[in-house]
Amino acid sequence: MATLTQAPYADLHSVSYAIPVRPGRTQEWLETVLRQSSNWNAEIRPTVSASNSATMLASVLDELQVSALPHLAPSVGGGLQFEYRGLQPHGPRRELDIEILPDGRFGYLMAEAENMDSRDLPRASLPNVVPHLIAWVFRSR
Amino acid sequence: MIIRDEDVLWRRLHPGWVNDGVLSSIAFVDRRSGKVSVHWSGGIALADVRRHLKPTQLDEVAEIAAGEPRSLECTVEHVPTPDDPSHSQFYPLAPSTSGARRIAKMLALKARLVSLP
Numbered sequence: 001m002a003t004l005t006q007a008p009y010a011d012l013h014s015v016s017y018a019i020p021v022r023p024g025r026t027q028e029w030l031e032t033v034l035r036q037s038s039n040w041n042a043e044i045r046p047t048v049s050a051s052n053s054a055t056m057l058a059s060v061l062d063e064l065q066v067s068a069l070p071h072l073a074p075s076v077g078g079g080l081q082f083e084y085r086g087l088q089p090h091g092p093r094r095e096l097d098i099e100i101l102p103d104g105r106f107g108y109l110m111a112e113a114e115n116m117d118s119r120d121l122p123r124a125s126l127p128n129v130v131p132h133l134i135a136w137v138f139r140s141r
Numbered sequence: 142m143i144i145r146d147e148d149v150l151w152r153r154l155h156p157g158w159v160n161d162g163v164l165s166s167i168a169f170v171d172r173r174s175g176k177v178s179v180h181w182s183g184g185i186a187l188a189d190v191r192r193h194l195k196p197t198q199l200d201e202v203a204e205i206a207a208g209e210p211r212s213l214e215c216t217v218e219h220v221p222t223p224d225d226p227s228h229s230q231f232y233p234l235a236p237s238t239s240g241a242r243r244i245a246k247m248l249a250l251k252a253r254l255v256s257l258p
Contacts (some may be wrong), residue, residue, distance in 0.1 A: 008162065015204045036167070040197070041155065041195055041196075041197050041198075043173070044155055044157070055232065071157075071160040071165070073157045073158055073160070073165040073167040074155065074157050074167070075170050075171075075172045076169045076170070076172060076173055077171060077172030077173030077174075078173075079167075079170075079172045081165070081166075081167045083160065083165060097165075097166055097167075097242070097246070098204055099167070099170075099238075100243060101172055101238065102172050102173075103237075105240055107238055107242060109166070109239075109242045109243065109246055113250075114244055114247065114250065116243050116247075118239040118240070118242040118243040118246075119239055120239055
């Protein structure tokens with residue numbers, strides 16, 4: 001079990017579990033996490049552009065009524081990544097990473113073990129593409 | 142100095158990079174410089190990596206052999222600094238955001254988490 005070298009720290013993971021999981025509440029959860037991001041190490045603190053794009057993505061997820069909250073991982077340089085793991089009972093689980101670059105642009109990676117597809121995701125395509133990505137990661141085989 | 146394929150690299154980790162014991166691909170992405178900084182085991186003992194931890198970093202590291210990023214068409218090079226003679230880095234030969242994402246995911250699958258002594 002990983003432990004922190006110095007407490008207290010706004011651990012992204014513990015924050016995600018501190019908030020009740022309700023359908024369509026990704027924005028609410030994200031706001032709470034981002035409010036604490038000023039305490040994060042400077043090299044991973046999200047940029048304003050990345051935070052704004054994360055809010056945009058969260059609103060799309062809320063419109064889809066996605067009940068599972070993602071794991072939020074920061075990138076060196078000020079980006080963010082929403083990570084979902086599927087629940088497929090047999091074979092490798094599907095994984096979906098939606099990355100937000102420090103300048104606010106989007107990209108995604110779909111992975112099933114070592115089978116992967118990674119692409120840029122134009123902002124205007126978000127409402128059309130994200131539903132397919134979410135459906136893919138949570139769909140049973 | 143030459144880093145051999147079998148030499149081990151250690152990547153220090155932020156808490157958000159490990160989820161339920163699973164390493165996130167973002168651990169092997171650097172959107173600032175495009176170059177992922179690591180400690181080369183040829184220049185430091187694992188126990189001494191702790192001296193370089195930032196206050197909020199985990200007391201475990203991601204461990205991977207240098208041959209893994211090389212097998213994914215990354216350059217691996219020793220770039221010592223005054224503070225860290227073991228400092229090394231790797232980066233894709235053909236940089237692209239989507240390519241870096243795929244490489245990072247492959248490395249996250251191959252890396253293992255190691256607790257610092």
